[in-house]
Amino acid sequence: MFKKSINNQKGFTLVEMMIVLLVITIILLVALPNVTNHSSTINEKGCKAYVQMLRGQVEAYRMENNVTPSVEDLKKYIKSDELVCPNGNVIEIDSKGNVTERKE
Structure with missing residues (x-):
């Protein structure tokens, strides 16, 4: 009985x-x-999000210190x-606190 169960083993063939x-x-x-084509789109969206975050930091600094x-000044943030x-x-970041992206 033991010998019979060994002969009935199933596995994957090479094919x-x-x-x-x-x-x-x-x-x-x-x-x-498709993944490599989307990396430029991802970088563009990441840049927009980064600019928005910096605008928020500028506004937070302006509210905290009453100065643009x-x-x-933003190095600590x-x-x-x-x-x-x-x-x-x-x-x-210009003197008025406007955050812009300069394309190179």
Whole structure:
């Protein structure tokens, strides 16, 4: 009885494994170009969100100190020394506190 159960073992054949690998490869070939095309859109949306966050920081500083902040004044509120978006564009804050994105 024990010998009979060993002979009845089932597993994947080489052909079945090759078919599974082929299907996975096709899925990856279809999915990867779509993901890489969306990275620029993601960077643009991230930049817009970053600008909005900085506008909020400017307003918070203005409300707290009754003065329009410069970039130097905001150093304690933001982590980076240079204001750069994920897409590489530079963020500027003018003397009136307007936050703008300068495209390069």
